[in-house]
Amino acid sequence: MALSVAPPTLVLCEKPSQGRDIARVIGARQRRENYLEGSGYRVTWCVGHLLEQAPPEHYAANLRPWRLSRLPILPQQWQLQPRAAVQQQFATIAHLLTEAHHLIIATDADREGELIARELLTHCHYRGTIERLWLSALDDRSIERAFAQLRPGTQSEPLYYAGLGRQRADWLLGMNLTMAISALHAAPGSGALSVGRVQTPTLKLVVDRDREIAQFVPVPYFLLRVQFNSVSGEPRTVWCDWQVPKAAQGDAQGRCLDRQRVERVAAQLTGAPATVLSRSETPKQQPPPLCLSLSELQKRASARFGMSAKRVLEVAQSLYERHKATSYPRSDCGYLPTSMRADAAPLLATLAAIDPQLKPLIERCDANARSPVWNDAKLTAHHAIIPTLNRQVSLAQMSGEEQRIYDLIRRHYLAQFLGNHHYMASQLLIASVDERFSASGRRTTEPGWHHALSDEPIAPQQSPPEPPIPLFEPGEAVTPAEHRIDDKQTTPPPHYSEGTLIAAMKGIGRQLTDSKLKAILRETAGIGTEATRAAIIETLLQRRYLARSGRKLIATDRGRALIEVVPEMIKDPATTARWEQALDDVASGRLTLDHFLASQVALLQQMLTTLQPTASTTDRPEAATAAVLNRSPTEQRPEPAATPIRRFPCPHCDDGYLERRQGSRGPFWGCTNYRYGCRMSCGDDQGRPRLG
Numbered sequence: 001m002a003l004s005v006a007p008p009t010l011v012l013c014e015k016p017s018q019g020r021d022i023a024r025v026i027g028a029r030q031r032r033e034n035y036l037e038g039s040g041y042r043v044t045w046c047v048g049h050l051l052e053q054a055p056p057e058h059y060a061a062n063l064r065p066w067r068l069s070r071l072p073i074l075p076q077q078w079q080l081q082p083r084a085a086v087q088q089q090f091a092t093i094a095h096l097l098t099e100a101h102h103l104i105i106a107t108d109a110d111r112e113g114e115l116i117a118r119e120l121l122t123h124c125h126y127r128g129t130i131e132r133l134w135l136s137a138l139d140d141r142s143i144e145r146a147f148a149q150l151r152p153g154t155q156s157e158p159l160y161y162a163g164l165g166r167q168r169a170d171w172l173l174g175m176n177l178t179m180a181i182s183a184l185h186a187a188p189g190s191g192a193l194s195v196g197r198v199q200t201p202t203l204k205l206v207v208d209r210d211r212e213i214a215q216f217v218p219v220p221y222f223l224l225r226v227q228f229n230s231v232s233g234e235p236r237t238v239w240c241d242w243q244v245p246k247a248a249q250g251d252a253q254g255r256c257l258d259r260q261r262v263e264r265v266a267a268q269l270t271g272a273p274a275t276v277l278s279r280s281e282t283p284k285q286q287p288p289p290l291c292l293s294l295s296e297l298q299k300r301a302s303a304r305f306g307m308s309a310k311r312v313l314e315v316a317q318s319l320y321e322r323h324k325a326t327s328y329p330r331s332d333c334g335y336l337p338t339s340m341r342a343d344a345a346p347l348l349a350t351l352a353a354i355d356p357q358l359k360p361l362i363e364r365c366d367a368n369a370r371s372p373v374w375n376d377a378k379l380t381a382h383h384a385i386i387p388t389l390n391r392q393v394s395l396a397q398m399s400g401e402e403q404r405i406y407d408l409i410r411r412h413y414l415a416q417f418l419g420n421h422h423y424m425a426s427q428l429l430i431a432s433v434d435e436r437f438s439a440s441g442r443r444t445t446e447p448g449w450h451h452a453l454s455d456e457p458i459a460p461q462q463s464p465p466e467p468p469i470p471l472f473e474p475g476e477a478v479t480p481a482e483h484r485i486d487d488k489q490t491t492p493p494p495h496y497s498e499g500t501l502i503a504a505m506k507g508i509g510r511q512l513t514d515s516k517l518k519a520i521l522r523e524t525a526g527i528g529t530e531a532t533r534a535a536i537i538e539t540l541l542q543r544r545y546l547a548r549s550g551r552k553l554i555a556t557d558r559g560r561a562l563i564e565v566v567p568e569m570i571k572d573p574a575t576t577a578r579w580e581q582a583l584d585d586v587a588s589g590r591l592t593l594d595h596f597l598a599s600q601v602a603l604l605q606q607m608l609t610t611l612q613p614t615a616s617t618t619d620r621p622e623a624a625t626a627a628v629l630n631r632s633p634t635e636q637r638p639e640p641a642a643t644p645i646r647r648f649p650c651p652h653c654d655d656g657y658l659e660r661r662q663g664s665r666g667p668f669w670g671c672t673n674y675r676y677g678c679r680m681s682c683g684d685d686q687g688r689p690r691l692g
Helices: 016-026 084-099 111-123 140-147 153-185 199-214 259-268 294-305 309-321 338-354 356-363 400-417 498-506 515-520 533-542 557-565 573-587 593-611 623-629
Strands: 009-013 030-032 035-038 041-045 051-053 080-082 102-106 129-132 220-230 237-242 274-286 421-432 435-446 477-489 546-549 552-555 657-663 666-671 681-685
Touching (some): 009 016, 009 084, 016 102, 016 140, 016 309, 051 111, 084 111, 129 153, 153 573, 199 498, 199 557, 199 573, 237 421, 259 477, 294 309, 309 400, 309 498, 356 400
Parallel strands (some): 009 041
Antiparallel strands (some): 051 080, 220 237, 220 477, 421 435, 546 552, 657 666, 666 681
């Protein structure tokens, strides 16, 4: 009697390179068509999403031309279909799934990776057992460790539901609102006006910032600086700032806006006595900054190297996949598990072996040092991006950009072992003519982590370090020697760069001023995910809603016009942050997928209702906005003035409306559905259609 042989375990990866790395470690070395086999395993890969959502036409016949009256399209049974470009790989995996009884999901360890794998299993009706490989790096040691700690498939299944919720919500809102806005505002042949659940509120962040800058009115204010000299003993001198009394403060920041008041104070100082009221020195220390999440890496690389967010992600992905030099890059976390402290000494030795020039710095490191980065309670699905234990890493094989990003990552790791930065903060207060003058200084006593990150600020948004203050004793007499009045102006906020926009997308919960909404949103709520934010910005650039100006991101007139016509809820960043928080709740099992999607359908229907044209609508942008939205890529004009023009329902078709236009013989009114067959037009009667 022949013995039955168990079929090989199928390992489903996300990319070919990842599949080859895993196959090498587990001994699957025999090449087959689109997979590798050996040692009881078959290893194959997905090449990203092999399936895609069916288009709206799959759910509604005769959908074109798009009209509001035919929306929304709400699939009752969601349909996926294989992408045309990857049919062969899909057929291979579908066949392998029919023969497999045991499957290991080895796609990227996040909700999108879970979705890539499980949508295939659902589509192909896989019924075998499932385990999850949770990889944080692709070096051999990390792969071996992950295979020794396989997780039950049920543990990661909620991530799939969160990914599915994201995918379906994006389809529901993106497809329906794109069709609606395009039906209302796109000219024939100009293409669809794309609206998205994440891209549109991201665009609004930039539009609002640009508008704030354009409308900013600078306010002059004045700073008085006075030089005080010692009267006796060793010659000493110090520059102090006038402490503006409340009676002279002209704004919320306590600045003086009255130059004459400043000049009067300065004039009174001539020959006046002055006394040191107090001098203090306080020892202070600051722990090292955390290791890097992807968004922090993108922010810092944008500021230091001018790299785009997309490019930073590409380079970080290459360091992870090709060089095996760093851990999983799409992490939203800057913390490390306490269990990884055991790797500190060997990892420091590895970094020294890879780059001997780092040895003097690494010799300063204490592998037993503790910093706030080691915190299990703060971990998310992935720990921070750090170097791997792979000694085969070669800096010579890295590009210049790869070396720079790798250096940022390793230096933030090394900073954890160099101790706190210690410094003495000094304060000096001087009185003269019933006014107060102060100076502050700082001197480093122990650089600590500054040995690794010398360009990091001591505290966020702090000016460059002040020089140490000379030694003055309380009660000592000093004399005003000279003064300087600096004419200043308030400045607008800076334009977004890709780095600061990603930071704003991630930290929208911290930026809100609405106290009720701020209480609802968790501090980590944001727009998009670490894996998608760079792609969202690239999409807005490609669709001509944003443009680069040096390192700045500027909303185009087309982008501004789009924000004018989309429903408030879809462009409100706080709304999208709430959706992302709800997806996190789905991923953690606190919210069901059905409940999340039901809320999305309700919101969609509400948004479409706000788009229905009515005769009473007087505040929607009309012809000027439409002209901007349909402008060719080469046309760049200033933002059009908002000129509200009344709309009137078309008496000849079901869902069009009459729109005022400028013809060669003057203004006239035509139906917005003219491109779909309605030829209704009439003259203009003092800003209203002549219908009688």
